[in-house]
Amino acid sequence: DSGVTQTPKHLITATGQRVTLRCSPRSGDLSVYWYQQSLDQGLQFLIQYYNGEERAKGNILERFSAQQFPDLHSELNLSSLELGDSALYFCASSPNGQGPYEQYFGPGTRLTVT
């Protein structure tokens, strides 16, 4: 158990809908990273937050957004969902915005868009 929690574990929804994925980092970790794992794209970095502020963006679609709250939990919002958004979404946390701290991954949320 990495100490990072993600809810829900599975999510099935229809095209055009909006969903919210939730992540709670390890106790004391200030940085949260979101990654998407799909068969065709592999593991890709989406976005990073540090202590409530957005720090970096990767290959994140405009239909996707995220935020980190004062209690440090983070939410990833996916809207106008398409079939291609079906993937495993991971949240990872690390102690602060700088390395060399390892990133510890949550169990992931499996999103299926039908």
Added chain:
Amino acid sequence: AQTVTQSQPEMSVQEAETVTLSCTYDTSENNYYLFWYKQPPSRQMILVIRQEAYKQQNATENRFSVNFQKAAKSFSLKISDSQLGDTAMYFCAFMKHWASGGSNYKLTFGKGTLLTVNP
């Protein structure tokens, strides 16, 4: 931009034997970190081992060790005394060093190698 390449999509090994997974990467950075993550059928991403580029000594964690060749930009993982529980997808990943500046310490992953340990 950094790239990570794992040229072996699948490998298999007999229980108790040794296997080596390959990884090459491309970067213009001088200081950075390399990682191996394991993803078993449960899909959980588990950190296996970490190497800091400025350290010449290869990292070791129990049955797992790396062969880090900085000039060749190669970072292979050796698993000794393979166990059935080692069956998983293994990902090589790159992260820039905190002293490189900026604020993005994302992990860049390879496509993975599916390792099957046979009884």
